[in-house]
Amino acid sequence: MSEVPPTRMNEQVFKGKKKAAQSGHGLLKKKADALKMKFRDYAKQIAETKSGMAADSSSAFFSLTQAEYAAGNFKQKVSEGSMTARIRVGAGIDNVAGVKLPVFTYYETGAATDNASLGLVGGGKKIQMVREKYSALLQNLIKLASLQTSFVTLDEALKVTNRRVNALENVTIPKIEKTLDYIARELDELEREDFTRLKLVQEKKKAAIKAADAEAAAAAEAEKKAGKENVPAKKNKVADPDMTANFDAGDDADVVF
Known part of the structure; x- marks a missing residue:
């Protein structure tokens, strides 16, 4: 987790990875369920086929x-014939939830048998019964081989699918969730640091503004005081003396108009 930078982009990237992992987990879970159902079906068919094989073989x-x-002993007469196969095995593929399973089918070629004259002397009905019994036994053997091969292939595919489901459920998705938790914690821590930093810056600005206001107020007060000291004091006004107080009328000669 320490190698993942805690950024918003990485958070979105890992959210996308988590969504894809959860979608893949759901699809693989459904695939595993489908394979389990088919697995149980094959196991049941194999058990039923094997249970009838003993009776068919003995018969x-x-x-x-x-x-x-x-x-009598007619094996030598059979081996002297052309030995053209009347029954063949066809191979096909069955797709189960994306898993290709081999399927073997029983079919007859329609070739004529060269040993049709067997049993003319005696025992013809018994020889025909042998053909029918061994044809049914061969058909069951092919069916069992197909079921068994598909069962083994399905078992391997189911193991691989279960391993992938467990890996996504127990390793991949928890790891992505832990990475997302780490990124969320780091982003929250960065947001708290940014908030604290902004708060400190605002407090410093407020303190600077307050200090500037205090200085301005002090300067204004100082200027006010200085202006009062520079104004001159007003002198007390003295009443002007009466101009006629010192005048003596006797000193003047009479003025005759």
């Missing part, structure tokens, strides 16, 4: 013994 081998008893 087929017993019918062969009966035919040899009725018609």
Whole structure:
């Protein structure tokens, strides 16, 4: 987590990764559920097929013994024929939740048998019964081989899917969530640091403004005091003397008009 820079962009990136991981986990979970259902179905079919295989095998081998008893040893006559295959196995693919499973199918080629004359002397019905019994046994064997191969392939795919689901659920998604928690904590811490820094800056600005106002007020007060001291004091006004106080009328000669 220390290698991831705690930025908003990385937060968005990891949110996208978390969403993609959760979507993938959901899809893989559904795939695992579908594979489990198919797995149980195959297991049930394999158990049913195997349970009938013992009876089919014993019946087929017993019918062969009966035919040899009725018609004699006809194995050499069968091997002397052209040995053209009447039954073949076809291979196909079944897609289950994106997993390709091999499927084997039983089909007849329609080729004519060269040993059709077997049993004309005796035991023809028993030989025909042997054909039918072994054809049914071969059909069940092909079905069992197909089920068993698909079962093994499905088991491997289910293990891989479960490992991926567990890895996403227990490793990838928790790691992304821890990274997102780390980024969120770091971003919150950065926001708190920015808020504290802005608050300190505002307090410093307020203190500077207050100091400037105090200085301005002090300067104004000082200028006011200085202006009062420079104004001159007013003198007391003395009443002007009476101009006629010192005048003596006897000193003047009479003025005759």
